[in-house]
Amino acid sequence: MTDTKVEEKILKAAKKEFVAKGRGGARMQAIADEAGVNKALIHYYFRSKDQLFQRALDSAFSELMNLFLLDITKTNSFKEMLMVLIDTHCKFFIQKGNILNFLLWEIRNDHDAVKESFRRMFDVVGSLVARKINEAVKKGEIRRIDAFEFILNLLSLDLFFLMSLPVISSALEFADEQVEILIENRKREIFRLLWQDIKK
Amino acid sequence: MTDTKVEEKILKAAKKEFVAKGRGGARMQAIADEAGVNKALIHYYFRSKDQLFQRALDSAFSELMNLFLLDITKTNSFKEMLMVLIDTHCKFFIQKGNILNFLLWEIRNDHDAVKESFRRMFDVVGSLVARKINEAVKKGEIRRIDAFEFILNLLSLDLFFLMSLPVISSALEFADEQVEILIENRKREIFRLLWQDIKK
DNA sequence: GTCTATAATAAGATAGAC
DNA sequence: GTCTATCTTATTATAGAC
Secondary structure, rough: OOOHHEEEEEEEEEEEEEHHHHHHHHHHHHHHHHHHOHHHHHHHHOOOOHHHHHHHHHHHHHHHHHOOOOOHHHHHOHHHHHHHHHHHHHHHHHHHHHHHHHHHHHHHHHHHHHHHHHHHHHHHHHHOOOOOOOHHHHHEEEEEOOOOHHHHHHHHHHHHHHHHHHHHHHOOOOOHHHHHHHHHHHHHHHHHHHHHOOOO | OOOOOOHHHHHHHHHHHHHHHHHHHHHHHHHHHHHHHOOOOOOOHOHHHHHHHHHHHHHHHHHHHHHHOOHHHOEEEEEEHHHHHHHHHHHHHHHHHHHHHHHHHHHHHHHHHHHHHHHHHHOOOOOOOHHHHHHHHHHOOOOOOHHHHHHHHHHHHHHHHHHHHHHHHHHHHOHHHHHHHHHHHHHHHHHHHHHHHHOO
16 A cells, blocks of 8 residues: 555556546546645656656556457467457456547557557567467367458457447446346357357 | 538537547637637537537437448348448548547447437337348348347447557558558458358 | 645637627 | 637646745
């Protein structure tokens, strides 16, 4: 608690506020309150709102990248890996709320801010999945597929649904249990669609 | 030109500014400049930034809804319909830029603003597609499928890709021609994945 | 390092002339 | 209806005490 560095507390609070309100809507006062410090102290550590935002964006983006760099090498089969991935994405984004909407919204004007991390992540994940695909093909588990298209298919199906979920469930006035059922159905459907496409 | 109502000119300019900068980042002055009128005139017509935003959001949302209400009843086969839909979505969002990112971002705090339109659209599109499915099933063109899951699959694959395209192509430093090839490949892949799943 | 008080500015809103 | 000029407020940022 008290041994958590103040700088970290502020950054954490900033991330929460920025993800909730966006770059423009976020308030330095709200960040200070959330972190339990004075407004002036934020400027002491981070100089300006702009620089704080950059740090928060970096951090939020890294969190997302780490999700995709999960240790999936431990899964035994491609089928199992696919199930684990879908499940993990759902759990993460349900917990993290608007982080993906936030990133896709704020990054559009500032591609450079994440260009390097994105490319690195892309290389690592790309080659990791490509290797997994090769192994599975050799074992005769799946047919030969394109790694890029496969990843894009998976992420599209997972992430778009999770991004739209608040709108869908609010507009259709789903109760909490209905939402849970919806998610479970969706996970099954995504797995079904992807697996029957690639399995041998 | 001059016979375009001023109110409409302002609304159009507002939509452009809000979609580009978001609710918080948009500036009344920028809207006035874009519309070629005075700042005070915006208040005369729309009272406040807040009310202008609501109108702009409504209008942007309607545009999107209209896209999904396309006259697809004219297409002869389910296969043809699917191809037309994928193509239309791509064309629309490449032209309209960040409209989807904007909506998914801004609506998260204000579901009520679009609840009714969304539900109406959902009902209309849902029953339209369900009817199309029934016809195609009877003709033996496709297997029996769930309309909700099918629509979600289609929109996920289409829209997530288009939302992420700016980030992807910037981070991977794709040239314009490469982006075009990417899109064409993606269209083929989406159609392939969906069609082989449902065709009989 | 952390606070209080305050400056500086940006931006939305309005009054009033035309 | 449309403009100029101005008011008001919200918010970032800083100076300076402790």
